[in-house]
Amino acid sequence: MADDFKNQLAQVSVGIAGLGGLGSHIAVFLARAGVQHLHLVDFDRVDESNLNRQHYFLRDIGRLKTEALAEQLLKINPALKIKTENIKLTETNAAAVFKADGIICEAVDKPETKAMLVNALFAAYADKTLIACSGLAGAGRSNAIKTRRISKNFYLCGDGESGIETCGRLSAPRAALCAAHAANLAVALILGLEE
Amino acid sequence: MRVNGKDIELKRGMTLAEFLAAHNYRAELVAVERNGQIVPRAEFGAAVLTDGDELEIVSFVGGG
Numbered sequence: 001m002a003d004d005f006k007n008q009l010a011q012v013s014v015g016i017a018g019l020g021g022l023g024s025h026i027a028v029f030l031a032r033a034g035v036q037h038l039h040l041v042d043f044d045r046v047d048e049s050n051l052n053r054q055h056y057f058l059r060d061i062g063r064l065k066t067e068a069l070a071e072q073l074l075k076i077n078p079a080l081k082i083k084t085e086n087i088k089l090t091e092t093n094a095a096a097v098f099k100a101d102g103i104i105c106e107a108v109d110k111p112e113t114k115a116m117l118v119n120a121l122f123a124a125y126a127d128k129t130l131i132a133c134s135g136l137a138g139a140g141r142s143n144a145i146k147t148r149r150i151s152k153n154f155y156l157c158g159d160g161e162s163g164i165e166t167c168g169r170l171s172a173p174r175a176a177l178c179a180a181h182a183a184n185l186a187v188a189l190i191l192g193l194e195e
Numbered sequence: 196m197r198v199n200g201k202d203i204e205l206k207r208g209m210t211l212a213e214f215l216a217a218h219n220y221r222a223e224l225v226a227v228e229r230n231g232q233i234v235p236r237a238e239f240g241a242a243v244l245t246d247g248d249e250l251e252i253v254s255f256v257g258g259g
Contacts, residue, residue: 020259021259023259107259108259109258109259110257111224111254111256111257112223114224114259115225115226115253116223118226118233118253119226119235122233123235123236123237132226132255134255134258135258136258136259137256137257137258150226150228150251151232151233152231154226154233160253160256161256162256162258164256164257165256165257166256170258175258
């Protein structure tokens with residue numbers, strides 16, 4: 001990796017809200033891409049039912065997702081600076097939790113929480129970039145998953161309509177496609193390759 | 196007014212909260228960008244829409 005790329009990727013802390021099928025893959029992609037500062041936020045523990053799509057292992061069942069994921073990421077790159085928080089995000093704590101992050105990836109599961117995060121973060125900050133995800137359930141239709149810029153600092157990844165409510169299931173490759181969109185955008189934004 | 200890229204005729208004096216309800220959006224599931232800025236949810240009830248507004252309404256679906 002060219003030194004200036006490496007330096008740029010070390011400058012920004014990326015927060016990841018939710019460490020499920022989206023967030024666990026986003027974290028792995030960012031770690032491999034060279035992002036140095038990762039802030040992992042989730043309240044949950046690894047469950048057997050997560051293993052069809054989330055980046056955990058059988059031996060992780062019952063562990064906090066923050067801890068299980070941080071351990072994996074440090075195996076990819078022991079020099080990473082990882083901050084973990086085991087907390088349920090709410091309208092009152094969300095802005096404070098992500099205070100130190102320049103880019104925040106919204107990767108939670110419930111649509112109410114997704115909307116709450118967008119609202120809470122933009123009510124508090126004008127200078128942070130939020131990458132949200134919506135529409136990644138089901139299988140197939142790879143090319144329906146897109147990255148859209150909604151406003152100056154707000155991007156949306158996904159097909160916008162395939163929810164767990166209507167599609168009924170999530171699968172590893174389609175969730176990871178959306179996660180790759182979010183991670184790829186975060187890297188491009190840090191490198192100044194995308195507005 | 197333009198909403199999600201489509202022209203929509205605006206009834207006079209409508210607030211954003213009223214517009215969302217009239218178009219079957221659930222306020223707790225949306226983020227609304229108005230003329231380049233995200234409208235804080237607390238302001239939905241007070242934000243009066245005008246004919247020149249451009250809105251982008253993101254209605255979130257579940258899965259993560």
